[in-house]
Amino acid sequence: MWYGHELAAMAGLVAAWSVAAWQITRWRRSGDHDGRRRRILTAALGVATVAAVLLSVQHLARLGFYLDDQKAWPGTALALLPPLVIGAAVAYRMRGPAAPMSPPAWWVRSGLYSALALTAFELFPHGRLRLVDVLVPVMVTAVAGAVDAVASHRPARSAPSAATAAGAIGLALLALAGTVTVAAATVTAPALPDIRSVPVRAGRIDTEDDTLHFEVRGNGPPLLLIAGAGGDGGYYDRIADLLADSFEVITYDRRGNARSTRHHPATFSLAQQARDAVAVLTAAGHTSATVVGSSGGGLIGLQLAADHPGAVRKLLVHEAPLPFYDRRWATFLNAVAGTRLRYGSSPALLQFLFGLGIPASAFGATPPDAQSRGYDGSFVVGTELAGLLTTPPDIGHIAASGVPVVCAVGELSRRQGRLQATGMPRLAADLHAPLVTFPGHHLSYQDDPVGWAGALRAALAG
Missing domain, CATH: 3.40.50.1820 (Alpha/Beta hydrolase fold, catalytic domain)
Known part of the structure; x- marks a missing residue:
């Protein structure tokens, strides 16, 4: 059913970005040019792109039923832009066949943060599209990515790449919890009038x-x-x-x-x-x-x-x-x-x-x-x-x-x-x-x- 397909596409998107983030973190930490790790990274980015495309098709064709109609285009943008932009940047850095350059790990991990933020965007919708629906996921991605970028430039002995990834992902999850809180808090409570109750038989x-x-x-x-x-x-x-x-x-x-x-x-x-x-x-x-x-x-x-x-x-x-x-x-x-x-x-x-x-x-x-x-x-x-x-x-x-x-x-x-x-x-x-x-x-x-x-x-x- 389309509803199950939508959930599967979201789960696939998060899983693919998780694999890609792990592989790039290990690659950067080891410092070698392991062909197997590069192939896994490339495949994970490809799966993330396919999952994002499938999710976007369901958004725009109204085949899924979690998203409000007004959220179809913003949801599609949040799903498609990260794999396209990050995938193109990673491919450019790895274009050398002999000794490819490993891209910065925080690039790829930012894709994971965006996938988690997209999940919050979809699963906690308001009845109508609000500015907070778009700003919070974007801010989650931007803040988590910025923190990760700063942490990734520290000396390896004081902040190993794996620990940096774990900390940044934890920050992203914490921010996602904030997303849910903000979404719940900004749902306007119904301004119900004081209706006088009448006798009931x-x-x-x-x-x-x-x-x-x-x-x-x-x-x-x-x-x-x-x-x-x-x-x-x-x-x-x-x-x-x-x-x-x-x-x-x-x-x-x-x-x-x-x-x-x-x-x-x-x-x-x-x-x-x-x-x-x-x-x-x-x-x-x-x-x-x-x-x-x-x-x-x-x-x-x-x-x-x-x-x-x-x-x-x-x-x-x-x-x-x-x-x-x-x-x-x-x-x-x-x-x-x-x-x-x-x-x-x-x-x-x-x-x-x-x-x-x-x-x-x-x-x-x-x-x-x-x-x-x-x-x-x-x-x-x-x-x-x-x-x-x-x-x-x-x-x-x-x-x-x-x-x-x-x-x-x-x-x-x-x-x-x-x-x-x-x-x-x-x-x-x-x-x-x-x-x-x-x-x-x-x-x-x-x-x-x-x-x-x-x-x-x-x-x-x-």
């Missing part, structure tokens, strides 16, 4: 061998919010509190998630999820409601309109995954599935979230008790994602049902060309529905609840 409903937890806020026309993958209705708490002055807002934990039960973990279907939504509405005292579904919740909303049109007064679909409109979904989901099989559910879930371009601010706004409510990443990536995307809703049937539909896409998702945004215009066209722009990204209802709630009000009133 909680309930539980037994349906099809499971028990669903639901909550009701406010008074007014019923508004049902359906959560996406992860299925925890608590992610809508801030939105529900804001909308409770105009609607009776109903949220619920989908079966298998959070405070609801999961008696059949291998069973998942959109049709059953739609029946669950009807059961929750009935338990809340309603036969129909305006329905809002985001991400996978949008697919459930579409299925609800197809199977139970009388239960849906109006449907708003926000950034639903639509693989039948964009084939790149298959590549992406196959990569996530491959990651789960090879490395486990947590890396796969991280890959999925990064692939959707969700910035760190959204995770900072996650309800603090989400994990304690029974969040199961293995169930999300192993069962829910596959189930949500296996059988698409019947779009033609929905269009003929007479249910009014509004399609919504986040401004940032649309601008970055994210997968969850590319199919929405075609869905809107097929359903003869308006396409409206919401603020931010896929989870902006978490870190920008006021803006998102305002856009939702306007879209439902239109």
Whole structure:
């Protein structure tokens, strides 16, 4: 899978530079012209170049899912420039076949520092490209290389080359730890407004061998919010509190998630999820409601309109995954599935979230008790994602049902060309529905609840 290839290319790049740094250090320390050592050095630099090219191809073709789109070009530059520049300089110094000159060891070791800095650049991305994302890796490389250059010119008896290399690499690793710290510290915490909590009426409903937890806020026309993958209705708490002055807002934990039960973990279907939504509405005292579904919740909303049109007064679909409109979904989901099989559910879930371009601010706004409510990443990536995307809703049937539909896409998702945004215009066209722009990204209802709630009000009133 492409995600595994990206990790392999990064690992190969660091390994090749490590071998090259070790060989040049030993060569400089011995002072001889060992042909075998030169050949290993040349081969290591060649492997580093190939790994950098492969990594860059994945960046620019968007085949990897760790990098944000805005980071593709800076990441490519950080990957390609060191092997090209250093490789050319080393080749020039070793051009003499009889007694080639050994290049300064700190040249090659600087390539290792740059590879380590690139790793930090890729594995700890912000949601949007920031100056610190580029400056910190460049400064790590420059400082470590400069220290190494100064140390390498000391007399050998006071600072042997091998010790110099070990010390400089240690400095680089320490600086990389600083990179992570700076990256974490400069992620802007969401400026969440002080939203007044409103009284919550909680309930539980037994349906099809499971028990669903639901909550009701406010008074007014019923508004049902359906959560996406992860299925925890608590992610809508801030939105529900804001909308409770105009609607009776109903949220619920989908079966298998959070405070609801999961008696059949291998069973998942959109049709059953739609029946669950009807059961929750009935338990809340309603036969129909305006329905809002985001991400996978949008697919459930579409299925609800197809199977139970009388239960849906109006449907708003926000950034639903639509693989039948964009084939790149298959590549992406196959990569996530491959990651789960090879490395486990947590890396796969991280890959999925990064692939959707969700910035760190959204995770900072996650309800603090989400994990304690029974969040199961293995169930999300192993069962829910596959189930949500296996059988698409019947779009033609929905269009003929007479249910009014509004399609919504986040401004940032649309601008970055994210997968969850590319199919929405075609869905809107097929359903003869308006396409409206919401603020931010896929989870902006978490870190920008006021803006998102305002856009939702306007879209439902239109």
